[in-house]
Amino acid sequence: MSVLSRPWLWSWLAAAAAFSLTLGLTSGRGAGELGYAALSFGAFAAIVGLGQMLVITLGPGNVDLSIPATMTLAATLALKAMGSDPGTAFLGLVIALAVGFGTGVANYALIFLLRLPPIIATLAASLIYQSLAIWSNRGLRIKPPAGLADFATGRFLGLPNVAWVGLALAILVWVVLERSVWGRWLLATGQNLRVARLAGVPVELVRASTYISVAVFASLAGYLLASFSGGAALNMGQEYLLMSIAVVVIGGSSIAGGNSNVPGVWGAALFMFLVVSMLNSYGAGAGVRNVLTGTIIIAIVIAASSRRART
């Protein structure tokens, strides 16, 4: 397989194109700042995208629509527990991840016990998580502890800390998918659930752990995002619903499942940020920006799918 036929290539090419087009306007000034911003904001999209990728890999019909609600709920409860007190960052993290674990279990319980289609199950459950977040938040905006806020907005070796977290998770997911039995089970389940079950793969265990993973990823993203932006807001997760699906598909993972692509998720996450800043710097209004973003998404999907068909 040549480099050209790698499905993740397209998202990275698109990100690079958007990056250089933006810099073309400023004749190269601000490259570092733009790259830094893209890595910071791209990290959140990449983390939720990695989770969504695992779920989408499970096969047609599998998608988690509760990501925004899980992010909001985890961030709200974690910040409430920390109450801006120093030294509570770890406690907050544990609470956020526990919330993610809980919503993941709840989502899967609805899917498995009530046999609801995952789209509907996660949609209905997300309404409940949203209510829980509203109820516990009550419009308060609690600041994250100073140390945690410094970490979330800080840098290490010149790269944003959140990007390091996103990168570490990407490597973890990649290793698990490519090198562990669980990863092989997941891919087999996504390619053909019936065959996988007959071959002795514990299909339901794989599905359960996947739905829990995506929720844990979402809760981590929510925790980091709230620390990054100085507090949890009820609409903080909103844009990550479409974003999480978009980065998976632009990244070259098959929406039909059974084929996932970790590097592509990061490329697409960078691209989604860069394309908006590119259109902004060319002075496009909100309307034009949306139209072009949508057109570009579709163009990439067409390019990636015709590429796949030929190889």
Add this chain to the structure above:
Amino acid sequence: MTFLARHRIILPVVSLAVLLAATFYMQPRAMSYFGLNLLFNLAVPIALATIAQMMIIMVNDIDLSLGAFVSLAACVTATFLNDAPMLGLLILLALVLSYAVLGAVIHALELPAIVVTLGMSFVWGGIALFILPSPGGAAPGWLRTLMTVKPPFAPMAVVAAVIIAAVTHLLIMRSGIGTVLRGVGGNARSVARAGWSVIRLKALAYGLAGLFGVLAGMALVGLATSADANIALRYTLLSIAGVILGGGEFTGGKVSPTGAVIGAFTLTLAASFLSFMRLSPDWQIGAQGAILILVLTARLIFRQKGSEA
């Protein structure tokens, strides 16, 4: 096959009836011409959007751009259709056609509909922002009159629901072309082998979805009297939930137009019911989710009985 599995429509009907009875029990004054109209007024555009979503689900796809599309149709209605009716009509027609083209492209290039419609949701939203950067516009007078008409015996919303359900039932369940369209969802290959052009059928299904999406936008403006670019964004998820509540399935062309209309009405009623219960506003969204789960749980009875037989 048991009685319940054969008559899937019973579930949506019973859920709506139970919810309606509970609402009347909580608030007897709702049991009137005026009360019913207030309860179900806003269900009409949702029902039309649900029918649009059903057309897409019927051919095994899913439309994530419907909310943005209905918003765009609403913006066009509140601006062009009001100021320059001919031009407005042409734009709305072009929107319907572009949906048909979208269906053909998705089929021809074998693209995943969920992603293409995701991208299109940005496009529709962008155009809507372009047309109406800030909330405003005005409903054409005739549309306003149509949506606030007071027919004898039953309120407008109920009459509209019956008309929508009857027309789409005839089109999808009774007519020859409707059967073929559902066949595309059931087994596209055998429909193609039988000599039908699947690409045309998909274009037709998407075109119908576009038509009902436009009608939903128009109905919404007729009720709300103005529009904005985000007016109907929540319709995307509401319409999917409505189709499933109405007994539809995501695959296999198993849909029910009557069920979809009832599903949309159930969702609308659930919101009113919760405000009658004097539930704290914090919990209203969550309770809506709980009602959704509860009704869908009832599907289990239908599904299992069906598969055992």
